[in-house]
Amino acid sequence: MSGTLTERLAAARAAGDPNAMAEAIPYARFLDITAALDGDDLVSCMNFNQRIIGNPILPAIHGGTIGGLLETAAILKLLWMQETLRIPKTITITVDYLRSAGPKDTYARANVTKLGARVANVRVFAWQDDPARPVAGANANFMLSPA
């Protein structure tokens, strides 16, 4: 848990441990977002906790935390596949809410549609039981920093 962000990201990459990257981001820890490799690809998971409930009657997870998961999954994916150790800055993000998200773990997978020198475009989907039934999706543009 010590070291600068750059050191921690470098150590995570050297160890091949994407979850150590997630742990370097305070807000990801706050939402209990973990990351794991599925083959070559990165899958993020927001582990369920009562604190992320947005609608206690349904009950459903707060839409804002779903947005936070989507954005974090995109950032972790970019950090994982790039050389840079700087966290990409979000320029725009558009979240589509597709289904209400129940009180359980939520997964997210990001697809980098364009990786430019300065800007990256990423599509992300979040699901709970079945990836074919996403609870939300996002399209985001990030400003990349030189390595």
Add this chain to the structure above:
Amino acid sequence: MANDPVTPARRGSKGDPEGKKPPTTEEMLRLISGSTPHSRELGLEVVHSARGMAIMRLPWHERLVGNPDEMVMHGGVVTTLLDSVCGMATMSARQPPERIVTLDLRIDYQRPATPHLDLFARAEVTKMTRTIAFLSAIAYQDDPKDTVALATGTFMFVGKRRKNGGGKKPA
């Protein structure tokens, strides 16, 4: 079954010490926000609300940081604040407040949030149809003109959860 029990709206006298007046929209929104676990966790609060608009405050906290080198709040926090304030503004647009869901939310980040300062957001319904509300919102810190983010949201009304005749009414 036969007699309609006291409706939840009538019973909502918690914010009203005298227990007589029905709660105002602003009081109702505070109750809703206060009974939302994630909003409580963040310390999110309704600062002000009028018909079709709302202002909310999110207190600064280190655990909400997205970039520890720069101590900038994570975008997800801004998303949560903007989603909440748009939802509150949408609910305040109908009397009595109706259940709603977010369809989409677009956020444009204009500058990083300054560390250690609270974040505010103001949302307004710009257009409303029978089932859809379109919103425009801003997030800011000290000065509403120096925006941290702009947002455009689309929300859908999903009914009043009435037992009879559920929502369908001839015009």
